[in-house]
Amino acid sequence: MEQIVIQKASLGDMATIQGIGRQTFFETFAHGNTGDDMDKYLDEHFSEVKIKAELSHPESLFFIAREGIEAVGYLKLNTGQAQTELQEKEGIEIERIYVKSAYHGKKVGQLLYDRALEIAQLQGKSYLWLGVWEENPRAIRFYEKNGFVVFDKHIFKVGNDEQTDLMMKKELR
Structure with a gap:
């Protein structure tokens, strides 16, 4: 495995972000x-229009994890x-840490x-802070290992299905 490099994404990376x-x-x-x-969620949340708007938002940052030239994951931060919720100036939201399944266990998520x-x-x-699906134990363990604790819950819709996300927070001071 080549070294994983984390690079700031730009509007030119729209197709990469959308695909991952x-x-x-x-x-x-x-x-x-x-x-x-699933189809409804993917069509609504990963359309070109939606991803372009997210990449263009001045209070969002994207970073792509690459192994050589292959993009293997990405990070989306919001201030x-x-x-998506709290909108307090003291916090930063990790909206997404997405890593291709072939790279799970290879520290890509940790680097992001x-x-x-x-x-x-x-x-x-x-x-x-972040939200994580209550039925995603792998992600919950990852965040707990990194010092996050559950502080609330919220509803996250996948298509027409209302699901519960755990809201987790890590104090930095």
């Missing part, structure tokens, strides 16, 4: 959702009004998380 997003969301969540709900932590510290944030 669709692939990893499907790999991770298809088993627990209907085909119709300010780009945050480390970049999120670095950005939060550079920006002087008090905490990192």
